Amino acid sequence: MKLPFKKALVTGGAGFIGSHLVEALVSAGCQVTVLDNLSSGNAANLKHLEGKFSFYQEDIREAKALHAAAEKCDVVFHLAAVVSVPLTIENPVDAAAVNEMGSLLVLDAARKQQVKRVVFSSSCAIYGDDPRLPKHEGMHPKPMSPYAVQKLAAEYYTSVFYNLYGIETAVLRYFNVYGPRQDPSSPYSGVISIFMTKALLNEAAVIYGDGNQSRDFIYVADVVKANLLAATAKNASGQVMNIGSGRGVRINKLWQTICALSGRSLDPRYTNKRPGDIVESVAGIERAKELLDFECEVSFEKGIELTFEWYRKNQRSEVG
Ligand code: UD2
Numbered sequence: 001m002k003l004p005f006k007k008a009l010v011t012g013g014a015g016f017i018g019s020h021l022v023e024a025l026v027s028a029g030c031q032v033t034v035l036d037n038l039s040s041g042n043a044a045n046l047k048h049l050e051g052k053f054s055f056y057q058e059d060i061r062e063a064k065a066l067h068a069a070a071e072k073c074d075v076v077f078h079l080a081a082v083v084s085v086p087l088t089i090e091n092p093v094d095a096a097a098v099n100e101m102g103s104l105l106v107l108d109a110a111r112k113q114q115v116k117r118v119v120f121s122s123s124c125a126i127y128g129d130d131p132r133l134p135k136h137e138g139m140h141p142k143p144m145s146p147y148a149v150q151k152l153a154a155e156y157y158t159s160v161f162y163n164l165y166g167i168e169t170a171v172l173r174y175f176n177v178y179g180p181r182q183d184p185s186s187p188y189s190g191v192i193s194i195f196m197t198k199a200l201l202n203e204a205a206v207i208y209g210d211g212n213q214s215r216d217f218i219y220v221a222d223v224v225k226a227n228l229l230a231a232t233a234k235n236a237s238g239q240v241m242n243i244g245s246g247r248g249v250r251i252n253k254l255w256q257t258i259c260a261l262s263g264r265s266l267d268p269r270y271t272n273k274r275p276g277d278i279v280e281s282v283a284g285i286e287r288a289k290e291l292l293d294f295e296c297e298v299s300f301e302k303g304i305e306l307t308f309e310w311y312r313k314n315q316r317s318e319v320g
C-alpha cells in the first residue's frame with residue numbers, strides 16, 4: 001500500500017496490534033517512531049524490525065518524550081492503553097490516568113506538534129450489554145466497566161479536539177482482534193490465543209457459561225488496514241467507526257474449529273459465566289465501509305488457520 005504521508009508515531013507500538021501496524025508502516029516506506037513503556041507491550045514483537053524505526057521506551061504521560069516523539073509527524077496512531085478490562089476494574093484510578101489523561105496528553109502533543117491526523121484505538125466495550133444486534137455507532141453508549149468509560153471519555157476528547165482545534169481525528173472501535181503475537185499467558189488474554197495454546201498442549205479449554213455467547217472476531221491484518229485507511233480517508237475525519245467482520249461466532253464453535261485444526265478431540269470444561277460477560281457481540285460495519293471503503297479481507301476460517309500456524313511454530317507452555 002502506498003501511503004500519502006511520510007512520518008508516523010505509534011503509541012503502544014510494541015503491543016500485539018501496534019507491532020503489526022509498525023510492520024506495515026515500515027514496509028510501506030514510512031518513517032516510524034514507537035513510544036511504548038513496555039508495561040504490556042514486548043520489545044520482542046519488534047525484534048525483526050530492529051534499526052528500521054525509532055524507539056522511545058516511555059510512558060505516554062511523559063510529556064517531554066511524547067512531544068519529541070510526535071515532532072514532525074503527519075499521523076499519530078494512538079494505541080497505548082491499559083487494555084485489560086479486569087485490570088481496570090481492579091485499579092480504576094491508575095487505569096484512568098493512562099487511558100483518559102494519557103489520551104488527552106497524546107491529543108495535546110499532536111495539536112502542539114501540528115500533527116495532521118490522530119487515529120484513536122477505541123473498543124466495542126463502550127456498547128456494554130445492549131442486546132440489539134448488530135451494534136452500530138448510532139447506539140447510545142452503555143459503558144459497564146472503567147475500561148469502557150475511559151475509552152468513551154477519550155473518544156469524547158478526540159471529538160472535542162476535532163471541533164475546537166481542527167485537528168483531524170478518526171476513532172476506531174475494535175471488536176475482538178486476534179492473530180499472531182497475541183500473548184496467551186494471562187487469564188484475560190484473548191480467547192483465541194488461550195484456546196490455541198491449550199489445544200497445542202493437548203489440554204481442554206475452559207468455557208465460561210454455556211459457550212453460546214458470540215463474538216465478532218477480526219484478524220489483526222484487517223485492523224492494520226483499517227488504521228491505514230483511517231489515517232488517509234478524507235471522509236473519516238471527526239468520525240467514529242466500528243471495526244469488525246460483521247459476523248458472530250459462538251465460543252463453542254470456536255473451540256470445535258480449533259480442535260479440528262489441531263487434529264484433537266478435546267471436550268471443553270464448562271464453568272461459571274464471567275461477571276459482566278456480554279452475551280452477543282456483532283459489529284455493524286456499514287459506516288467503515290462507507291467512509292473508509294473498509295471490508296475484512298481475511299475470513300474467520302483463513303485467519304484462524306494463519307493464527308494456528310503461528311502458535312504451532314511459537315508454542316508456549318504458559319497459558320491463561
Ligand atoms: C473483549 C476485549 C476487551 C474489551 C471487550 C469489550 C480481548 C482480549 N478483550 O473482551 O479488551 O474490548 O471485548 O467488550 O479482545 N472465554 C472462555 N474461555 C477462556 C477465555 C474466554 O470461554 O478461556 C470467553 C469469555 O467468557 C467471552 C469470550 O470468550 O465470552 C471472549 O473473551 P475475551 O476475553 O477474548 O474477550 P471479551 O469479549 O471478553
